[in-house]
Amino acid sequence: MNLNKAFLIGRLTNDPQLRSLPSGQSICSFGIATNRYFVDKTGQKQEKTEFHNIVLFGKLAEIASKYLKKGGLVFVEGRIQSRSWQDSSGNQKTRVEIIGERIQLGPRSAPKPEEEKETPEELTSEEEIPVVEEDEIDVSQIPF
Numbered sequence: 001m002n003l004n005k006a007f008l009i010g011r012l013t014n015d016p017q018l019r020s021l022p023s024g025q026s027i028c029s030f031g032i033a034t035n036r037y038f039v040d041k042t043g044q045k046q047e048k049t050e051f052h053n054i055v056l057f058g059k060l061a062e063i064a065s066k067y068l069k070k071g072g073l074v075f076v077e078g079r080i081q082s083r084s085w086q087d088s089s090g091n092q093k094t095r096v097e098i099i100g101e102r103i104q105l106g107p108r109s110a111p112k113p114e115e116e117k118e119t120p121e122e123l124t125s126e127e128e129i130p131v132v133e134e135d136e137i138d139v140s141q142i143p144f
Contacts, residue, residue, distance in 0.1 A: 004079045006098050008052055010034040012072050018065035028061035029097075030054050032074060054078075056100040064103060073106025 010032035018028045036048045054076055056064050068074060078100040087093050 006076070006078055006080050008032060008034055008054075008076045008098065010052065010074065010076075012068055012070050012074060013051065015070050016065045016068050018061060026058055026061040026065075028056045028065045030064070030068065032076065053095060053097045054100055055097050056103070060100060060103060064100075067105055075104040075106070076100045077102040 013031040013033050016028045016030040018026060021027055032052050032054055034050050034052065036050070038046055038048070040046050064074075076098060078098045080096065081099050082094055082096045084092060084094045
């Protein structure tokens with residue numbers, strides 16, 4: 001049995017780009033960044049960011065291009081695919097992509113009524129996602 005499945009939760013690095021294939025099918029592509037936190041050999045907390053190329057097709061592509069924006073949080077479920085081609089200079093290029101099969105949009109804040117003006121601090125604040133570090137989990141406490 002084989003399995004090719006990817007689950008990613010991250011923030012968009014750019015606005016989605018919607019195009020159409022010659023067949024008329026919609027295709028949307030964008031990048032997301034995921035962060036990993038860990039403690040290095042010296043005991044310092046470190047953060048490592050990975051960047052992923054996401055491709056969506058059909059109705060999913062249209063929904064993503066309409067509702068997703070740069071900086072927004074998204075959950076993508078899909079499969080990993082690599083493709084190769086030759087550029088105009090004759091160099092061989094390879095790109096690894098996640099072909100999205102499902103997405104879930106991140107939280108959006110509801111617009112405030114006109115009488116409640118936002119301060120600049122409120123405009124820049126984002127909902128923080130809690131970070132659970134690997135050393136915080138005691139495997140012996142898991143009941144199975």
